[in-house]
Amino acid sequence: xxxxxxxxxxxxxxxxxxxxxxxxxxxxxxxxxxxxxxxxxxxxxxxxxxxxxxxxxxxxxxxxxxxxxxxxxxxxxxxxxxxxxxxxxxxxxxxxxxxxxxxxxxxxxxxxxxxxxxxxxxxxxxxxxxxxxxxxxxxxxxxxxxxxxxxxxxxxxxxxxxxxxxxxxxxxxxxxxxxxxxxxxxxxxxxxxxxxxxxxxxxxxxxxxxxxxxxxxxxxxxxxxxxxxxxxxxxxxxxxxxxxxxxxxxxxxxxxxxxxxxx
Amino acid sequence: xxxxxxxxxxxxxxxxxxxxxxxxxxxxxxxxxxxxxxxxxxxxxxxxxxxxxxxxxxxxxxxxxxxxxxxxxxxxxxxxxxxxxxxxxxxxxxxxxxxxxxxxxxxxxxxxxxxxxxxxxxxxxxxxxxxxxxxxxxxxxxxxxxxxxxxxxxxxxxxxxxxxxxxxxxxxxxxxxxxxxxxxxxxxxxxxxxxxxxxxxxxxxxxxxxxxxxxxxxxxxxxxxxxxxxxxxxxxxxxxxxxxxxxxxxxxxxxxxxxxxxxxxxxxxxxxxxxxxxxxxxxxxxxxxxxxxxxxxxxxxxxxxx
Numbered sequence: 001x002x003x004x005x006x007x008x009x010x011x012x013x014x015x016x017x018x019x020x021x022x023x024x025x026x027x028x029x030x031x032x033x034x035x036x037x038x039x040x041x042x043x044x045x046x047x048x049x050x051x052x053x054x055x056x057x058x059x060x061x062x063x064x065x066x067x068x069x070x071x072x073x074x075x076x077x078x079x080x081x082x083x084x085x086x087x088x089x090x091x092x093x094x095x096x097x098x099x100x101x102x103x104x105x106x107x108x109x110x111x112x113x114x115x116x117x118x119x120x121x122x123x124x125x126x127x128x129x130x131x132x133x134x135x136x137x138x139x140x141x142x143x144x145x146x147x148x149x150x151x152x153x154x155x156x157x158x159x160x161x162x163x164x165x166x167x168x169x170x171x172x173x174x175x176x177x178x179x180x181x182x183x184x185x186x187x188x189x190x191x192x193x194x195x196x197x198x199x200x201x202x203x204x205x206x207x208x209x210x211x212x213x214x215x216x217x218x219x220x221x222x223x224x225x226x227x228x229x230x231x232x233x234x235x236x237x238x239x240x241x242x243x244x245x246x247x248x249x250x251x252x253x254x255x256x257x258x259x260x261x262x263x
Numbered sequence: 264x265x266x267x268x269x270x271x272x273x274x275x276x277x278x279x280x281x282x283x284x285x286x287x288x289x290x291x292x293x294x295x296x297x298x299x300x301x302x303x304x305x306x307x308x309x310x311x312x313x314x315x316x317x318x319x320x321x322x323x324x325x326x327x328x329x330x331x332x333x334x335x336x337x338x339x340x341x342x343x344x345x346x347x348x349x350x351x352x353x354x355x356x357x358x359x360x361x362x363x364x365x366x367x368x369x370x371x372x373x374x375x376x377x378x379x380x381x382x383x384x385x386x387x388x389x390x391x392x393x394x395x396x397x398x399x400x401x402x403x404x405x406x407x408x409x410x411x412x413x414x415x416x417x418x419x420x421x422x423x424x425x426x427x428x429x430x431x432x433x434x435x436x437x438x439x440x441x442x443x444x445x446x447x448x449x450x451x452x453x454x455x456x457x458x459x460x461x462x463x464x465x466x467x468x469x470x471x472x473x474x475x476x477x478x479x480x481x482x483x484x485x486x487x488x489x490x491x492x493x494x495x496x497x498x499x500x501x502x503x504x505x506x507x508x509x510x511x512x513x514x515x516x517x518x519x520x521x522x523x524x525x526x527x528x529x530x531x532x533x534x535x536x537x538x539x540x541x542x543x544x545x546x547x548x549x550x551x552x553x554x555x556x557x558x559x560x561x562x563x564x565x566x567x568x569x
Contacts, residue, residue: 013351014351014394014395014430014432015350015351015352015380015392016383018383018393019384019386019388022388022390022392023386023388032430033430033431034428035428035429035465035466035467035495035496035497036429036467036468037467039495039496039499040495040496041428041496042496043493043494043495043496044427044465044496044501045428047427047501047503048390048392048427048428051389052388052390055389055390056389059389088386088388089389090385091387092317092345092347092358092381092382092387093267093317093320094389095266095318095321096266096267128266130266131266131321131324131325132266132267132321132322132324132326133265133266133321133322133323133324134265134323135322135324135327136323161265161322161323203324203328
């Protein structure tokens with residue numbers, strides 16, 4: 001064994017040496033490994049390299065099925081391989097993996113012709129977070145009727161743990177919906193900006209399109225604004241914002257858990 | 264990270280007391296979410312289910328809803344895949360706390376982890392990686408198992424690994440290493456017979472020699488699974504622990520030998536990719552059950568010796 005390698009083995013743990021090449025194909029097979037009767041370790045070590053990379057690519061496929069349907073498996077797996085090697089997971093919980101994958105897609109050279117792809121990925125990431133979010137009963141429609149009319153403006157909503165908003169400058173909700181299911185893909189002629197609302201009122205995750213103004217409205221409520229403050233922000237942005245339709249739609253989608261009187 | 268389970272998410276309502284269901288002498292299968300409806304259609308059946316603990320570490324949602332249902336009618340085995348017990352660095356305390364919270368919530372009949380590592384420094388590699396068998400690694404592994412058992416206040420079953428490489432640094436055999444772990448920590452064992460065959464083939468020794476040196480009196484669960492075949496640098500057979508097909512004939516043969524010697528130890532058929540229809544997986548467990556039923560069930564009380 002070369003002196004350098006002997007030195008290396010004295011200073012580092014077996015795991016340091018073994019881990020180095022798992023996500024870096026340019027690293028040589030670590031020293032000190034073999035097969036029986038002096039057999040080589042090249043293909044043997046490559047089993048681990050392959051397990052690590054393929055299983056992590058598969059994890060991204062499982063989180064981002066619509067993105068894969070859009071790009072095709074070959075494109076997706078090549079893109080995912082770059083990401084897995086650059087940003088392997090830091091948590092043993094694979095459903096937490098790939099949070100930075102949408103940003104990676106946005107900067108990925110070969111995906112530049114699909115500028116909406118990253119937002120579709122953001123909806124899929126939000127879908128999985130909603131799926132695993134804590135259980136909570138959604139606010140019943142009747143709850144609003146118990147609030148005295150003169151106190152309505154002051155109320156504050158508590159947001160359901162599954163609720164997520166994804167804002168897009170592209171028709172990301174329509175593209176997501178078309179590719180997340182198995183139904184045939186039709187051509188989409190739209191350059192509308194779309195905001196997605198992701199909720200899970202019970203056990204089914206739901207993704208729906210938010211009407212204009214609604215994303216700003218809900219984002220304010222999530223930041224603990226009162227109903228009046230959030231409505232005023234939404235109206236400033238979108239003069240046609242319909243407050244009662246918006247609240248009714250959000251209650252139906254399971255956005256809130258409780259309503260509290262303000263101070 | 265509010266989709267990850269927190270301690271308060273798992274405080275179970277005391278009214279939802281789970282039945283204590285014995286697992287002795289039973290065959291079971293991995294529980295796969297895609298089989299949930301088909302399993303419910305079959306109704307409660309003789310057998311048990313095993314889940315990978317990490318898949319149930321979310322805060323809520325469908326995974327917990329279906330596992331609660333499964334657990335209300337069947338014994339459960341909680342199988343950890345990511346504790347990284349075999350690595351040189353300290354265990355992830357948060358991960359251990361989540362693991363304990365699952366044990367508290369679902370009261371599994373069997374709790375197991377691997378003689379392997381999967382996290383190093385800050386990277387999780389999502390694979391069961393091998394370690395050299397030396398006095399130094401033995402110290403690490405034993406202190407990690409002590410830590411897990413102290414936190415669980417229960418006995419852990421440690422699974423023998425399938426490996427593709429050996430370390431020049433190793434100073435003892437895998438079975439000697441495992442015997443030393445059992446002696447020092449009081450843990451019990453999960454004997455994966457497919458792993459025995461995979462490692463024996465890959466390292467050029469007879470599987471029966473390995474089994475002859477394995478501390479059978481500590482085995483509380485058996486795993487069976489399918490493997491795939493590749494070749495090594497010399498063009499000879501290299502078996503891959505792929506869990507993607509039926510249990511191989513050679514594994515069934517070893518299984519019969521083990522059960523004839525040790526009695527009917529709870530046995531699980533694992534199937535983790537290319538997952539077939541429920542009836543096919545159920546039939547694999549049925550084949551194991553037929554063998555188990557020919558032998559007396561052995562006491563499988565999980566003990567805690569601290």
